[in-house]
Amino acid sequence: MSEAKLEAWHEENRKFAPSAEFAAQANAQPSIYDEADANPEAWWRRQADRLTWEKAPTSTLEWDLPNAKWFSDGTLNASVNCVDRHVAAGRGSKVAYHWVGDREGESRTITYADLQVMVAQAANALVELGVVAGDRVAIYMPMIPEAVVAMLACARLGAAHSVVFAGFSADALSSRILDSDCRYVITADGAFRRGAPSPLKPAVDEALRSCPDVKAVLVVRRTGEDVVWTEGRDYWWHELVERQPTEHTPEFFPAEQTLIIMYTSGTTAKPKGIYHTTGGYLTHVATTHHYIFDLKADTDVFWTAADIGWITGHSYIVYGPLANGATQVMYEGLPDSGGKDRWWKIIEQYKVTILYTAPTTIRTLMKWGEEYPASHDLSSLRVLGTVGEPINPEAWMWYREHIGANRCPIVDTWWQTETGGILVTPLPGISVTKPGAAMRAFPGISVDVVDNEGRSVGNGEGGYLVVTKPWPGMTRGIYGDPARFLETYWSRFPGVYFAGDGAKRDADGDLWLLGRVDDVMNISGHRLSTTEVEHALVGHPAVAEAAVVGASDDTTGQAIVAFVTLRLSADDASKDQTEVIEEIRAHVARVISPIAKPRQIILTPELPKTRSGKIMRRLLRDVAENRHLGDVTTLTDPTVVNMIAGLMGSHTGSED
């Protein structure tokens, strides 16, 4: 074998078995797969006993495609499961969150007993404002403990929370408030980012101009900056919440009570309000958290480095870990707030044992250099996880070597907003992992890889990832749009859930995720649809037409590249093109979020179209990724593409 071939062989056959010591003590033992396979529903029903039910369910699954009910005759309260029951069991003094602020030196320790008081007071305050079971409450907050408290207070009252990532614009916030008819908003005056205050309340004020039905806004004082105040609508958290009684008697709700609404991008311009209910979701996230991260609640310090504005934060900062009584780190800042070794400092200081983050962050940390982790004691770590996008083997290996000291199992976890919790993953202590492979379905979960006709592919082949049986954490639908739910997920292949991801089975039958197969882009692990960004672009007065593609990017996984034709007024024509491009980029940030800002905008007099007038995205992606252009004969005007390719080098937006 030539040296290059030998190297390739080693790459493909690189496998890492868990140590015998880890395996012996792991929560998941190899028999778990057979136990679950024997009767998945019965297995999930046993997992539901991890929760404290007021009335234990006698039913397990009721399935009428695409509508699932799990444990439907059971009743419970999610906040009691996450907080009160741990205090009642004598674990009130256990730390729930070591909260670490963006600014160095700022931290808070919140025990389960503290959390119980905070949630009770917040629930009492929401009752005073008029919140009742079945209401929807929007939460637009930075990563502070009050964000978790706000979520749990809603859950306690049987109201669904719709958390909107605080990086989203006023427009994005108002459309989400309107779509699910939220009557209450919980927010903060602002957040801290790399030490500087960054306002949030003005975006809420702007959003609410088009949301006349919002009755009350509860505002946490975080930065102390001046805010505009609407009397009779706005309430300070420190005034209203902190004067409330410190006890609140919970009510219990049916397992299928809506707990969460979380908007996520689909293939159209309108984000989907994915909703989750209580009993199945909590069972799913508590069970997966226990086995996949091997959580030992008494000794572990768990850290999901994500924002509560995404599903990862919901399932693995709030509901899963709290249901399991874990001690966590919750961090407000960016990976380099206060220096490029900030994360490693936090791990050293709090003796973090389990770290869960996204490949894009790992690649950034990798770029900064291994001297940063090397200068800190990371020996407390014992399990590492990743989520959000396919992880490239190089980043996986760096994570293993430089963070995990070649000792910590890595769990590459595949899931989605829609799935509620992890579905495909290795299990530490069992799986012989491969860099870049998510390996296999979690116990009790059935997935398959199918071809265009829905036939299961063999080992060594690729296709579409589908889930073939209902699972407890699955979304119960798209808020207010059952037809779109059926159409998007349950119509591509009969009888199974279509995830929208490509996947391959390797020679051993293990799964590798290959990214989206639709017009959903994955930018630093954030989902955005090409149409959503195109809509924002054409909303700018200077833009006539726009086409957006996700081009591969070394750090962010994918990056947005926009091809734009201008409708130039006399005024614009006098402007420098770079100025126009910057204006358009800023416009997209304003309309959606800074995360949606195109990395590059390419101005072109025409877009390449098929004879039927469809924009040729595949071709634009090739152009954006500098690939060979292939057959362009179906273009109305083949010269357009070559011209666009020529423009790539010249008119690019600045990177920031």
Ligand code: WTA
């Ligand atoms: C992608 C995040 C490969 C995938 C929890 C999915 C992944 C989308 C992985 C969901 C992974 C998530 N390997 N791809 N381990 N995890 N994805 O809804 O394309 O924000 O469809 O949920 O992220 O993104 P969402």
